Every structure is written in C-alpha cells, then in structure tokens.
Amino acid sequence: MPLPPLIMFDLDGTLTESKQPLSREMAWALSRLLTVTKVGIISGGALPQFLLQVVEQLPADARLENLYLLPTSGAALFEYRNGDWQKVYEERLSEKDAAHIAEVIRAAAKETGVLDFSSPSWGERIEYRGSQVTLSALGQQAPIIEKKRWDPDRAKKRALQEVIARDLPDFSVKIGGTTSIDVTMQGIDKAYGVRRLCERLGIPEPDALYVGDELGKDGNDEAVFKTAVETHEVSSPEDTRAFIESFLVQK
Ligand SMILES: [Mg+2]
Structure with a gap:
C-alpha cells in the first residue's frame, strides 16, 4: 500500500490496550510515522486521556504538528499549534x-x-x-x-x-x-470526526486510511464505513505496530 497522506487510528485495542499508555515500541513507531505523514487518533476518551495515553509517551522531538486528536468519538478536534493543543471544533452537550x-x-x-x-x-x-x-x-x-x-x-x-x-x-x-x-x-460519531479531519486538511476521503480493531458489525469503528476512507482492520496493538512498520520500511 502506498503511504497515505493521512492515517487515522482508533486508540483502545488498536494503538494501546484499553486505557493503557502507548508501549515504548509503539511510541517510537508512531513518532517515526509522524515524520512521513499526518496522523489522526479518534476514540471515546476525553482530551486528558489522549495526552496521558499518547502524547506524553511520545519522544520529546515528536512532530506533534502532524498529529490530530479527535477525543469523544470525533465530537471534538484538536491540533498542535504554537506549542499547545488548539481546539478546531467541539460539539458540546449542555x-x-x-x-x-x-x-x-x-x-x-x-x-x-x-x-x-x-x-x-x-x-x-x-x-x-x-x-x-x-x-x-x-x-x-x-x-x-x-x-x-x-x-x-x-x-x-x-x-x-x-x-x-x-x-x-x-x-x-x-x-x-x-x-x-x-x-x-445525534450525528456525531467516528464518521463525523473522520470527515471533519479530512475536510480540515483538504485531503480527499478515498486518499486517507483508517485503522481500527473493531470494524465489524456493531463494532466501535464500524461508523467509519459511512465515509469513503480506506480501512484496515487489526487484531491487536502488536498487529498495528507491524502495519505501521510496513510504511516506514518503504521510505
Ligand atoms: Mg478499539
């Protein structure tokens, strides 16, 4: 597979075990991926959970400006600008x-x-x-x-x-x-987040890739099929890491 301009990942079960921090190996693989393409992470957790599980585990020189965080199942989008996480949008419940x-x-x-x-x-x-x-x-x-x-x-x-x-x-x-x-x-799910991020980056959906461990029926990643992005199903964080490595050896 050629390297997509944007790769989006589910978090729990895909990049990490449920609510656990990235492994050292995964942090390293992800930071190298950030040097060659844009990466989005989308999950049900809130922003602090993303910072704890992902951002704080990355090496200090990680290219955070290429990382996009979509907490609360895509109801919000954050990007890293001027040394901090800036909110692009947030669909709040009262x-x-x-x-x-x-x-x-x-x-x-x-x-x-x-x-x-x-x-x-x-x-x-x-x-x-x-x-x-x-x-x-x-x-x-x-x-x-x-x-x-x-x-x-x-x-x-x-x-x-x-x-x-x-x-x-x-x-x-x-x-x-x-x-x-x-x-x-209503209408807020991973598909919504995926669409908004592709729009934000001006990347056509079919050029982007979504990687998740629950793309099957009733799975937590299933909504993504409402978009036109490419998908890849993984069985574990280890499997995801091997998949990421396959892009890194191409470079
Ligand atoms: Mg999952």
Whole structure:
C-alpha cells in the first residue's frame, strides 16, 4: 500500500490496550510515522486521556504538528499549534442534556438488570466529557482484567445500548470500549470526526486510511464505513505496530 497522506487510528485495542499508555515500541513507531505523514487518533476518551495515553509517551522531538486528536468519538478536534493543543471544533452537550442522559442510563441499567449502580465500582461510572456522556460499567479506573471479564460477548453492552437509544432518540448512542457506552449529539460519531479531519486538511476521503480493531458489525469503528476512507482492520496493538512498520520500511 502506498503511504497515505493521512492515517487515522482508533486508540483502545488498536494503538494501546484499553486505557493503557502507548508501549515504548509503539511510541517510537508512531513518532517515526509522524515524520512521513499526518496522523489522526479518534476514540471515546476525553482530551486528558489522549495526552496521558499518547502524547506524553511520545519522544520529546515528536512532530506533534502532524498529529490530530479527535477525543469523544470525533465530537471534538484538536491540533498542535504554537506549542499547545488548539481546539478546531467541539460539539458540546449542555449540562441539562448531560443530566438527562445520566438519568436515562441509570434507568436502563435497572431495566436491563445487567448493571447494579449500588454495587462498588472503580471510580465514577458516568462521566460528562463536554461533548459526550460516557457510561463505564465498572468505573473509570477498573482494571483491564475485570473489564475483559465483564461482557466478553457484548450482550450486556448491546442490551444497555438498545434501551438507552430507545429512550434518547435525539442522541447518538454507541458502544465505546470494553465496558463503555458513549452518548453524543445525534450525528456525531467516528464518521463525523473522520470527515471533519479530512475536510480540515483538504485531503480527499478515498486518499486517507483508517485503522481500527473493531470494524465489524456493531463494532466501535464500524461508523467509519459511512465515509469513503480506506480501512484496515487489526487484531491487536502488536498487529498495528507491524502495519505501521510496513510504511516506514518503504521510505
Ligand atoms: Mg478499539
């Protein structure tokens, strides 16, 4: 594959394990990729999470001006200019919407019976991230092993998603990571973020590439098929790193 002018990556399960920092090897591969092309990263997390997982792991001389961050599933876009992350856009939910969404999530947990809010959790379960409200079923700081164990066949997340979407017809309700559901404004999803970034950079969608670990049906990356970008599915961060390396040896 020739080197695309823009490569976009999902974060959890693609560049890193869920909520973990980039590995040293991945940080190195990504920083070399940034010297040859533009890179976008799109995920359900908020900006601080991106800085922690990605930016702070990169070598000090990384070409951050070639890196574009799309937190909260593409509801916002940040670029690095004049030594700081500048907001290009952010589609914010109001506090009132956020409170209503939280209420609906709690009711859905009760109705489906798959999640008990009175049981102990690892940190907050519902987080308002400006442009998104996220349910993390076990809490924001739950250990990966517990998260992987909670819903391996996605049945619990699907049940929650269905009921929440039914009760929030004016919002977009998507399965996020291993234990999470993301609620954004209607029409905001990874496809929206991908489109906005291509537009911002003046790169035709078919020239850009999206790399993710959940491009299949109901997967967290599936929305990207609504755009015209090329896609590549990976099975793990290791697989992604090998794929990145394949572009670096071409140079
Ligand atoms: Mg993923």
